[in-house]
Amino acid sequence: MSLLEIKNMSQNFGGLRALSEFSIRFERGELMALIGPNGAGKTTVFNLTSGFYKPTEGEILFKGQNTVGLKPHQVTGLGIARTFQNIRLWHDMTVLDNIRISQHHNLGYSLWDSLIRSGKYLGAEARIEKTAMEILEALDLLEYREELPKNLPYGIQRKVEIARALSIKPDLLLLDEPAAGLNSADVQELIRLIRWIHKEFDITIWMIEHQMAVVMTLCSRIKVIDFGKTIAEGTPEQIQNNPDVIKAYLGDENI
Known part of the structure; x- marks a missing residue:
């Protein structure tokens, strides 16, 4: 069973088709x-994928479960974490x-547990603190x-955002433009x-x-979309030499 499988997902915003199949x-x-x-979409x-939108059409299967209609925190609970383009x-x-x-x-404890500082509350808080310190x-x-x-x-700050995403111990990490705003030295880091x-956490990453x-x-592996439609998918070498990609993206001198 695949970790994530998205099938024919489309998204409309009013009369605009932002994503197609x-x-x-x-x-x-x-x-x-x-x-x-x-x-491009x-x-x-x-x-x-992370539950912020519900697709107009299509399926999103994560570890075999259809996540369409789930709230973002429910998707997170299944094991998908993300960062954002703007920190x-x-x-x-x-x-x-x-x-x-x-x-x-x-958390695993109720409001009442937190008010009376029950054993369940203290244990959960200790576990959360330990996880946070280990990630840091x-x-x-x-x-x-x-x-x-x-x-x-x-x-x-960008590194802290990635640490925050990792703290939930996800199976899939979504990184939305992690190099945005970084200088050349920070990009290499x-x-x-x-x-x-990727190696240490044995995690699947989609960026x-x-x-x-x-x-x-x-x-x-790289997938390329333009105007909401897939135009290419393949290895870095295949993408670099794909004429449709060169025209739509790699050949744009402003990128």
């Missing part, structure tokens, strides 16, 4: 990219608390645990980090990315 299948352990020009795909951290909470709060879907240590972020994200360099996460150096270095 999108299909893809993921096996466990893959590291794949979804690319295309701005406005890439983030729409991620929003549908979405709680900037007035510490880095540690950002990681801790990401596990809210799996694994990503070399422990020194920032009491810092507010808004006071940190952009590259570190990001490539190293993603490669390490949207405009920087071809990141995509071509990391991904074994």
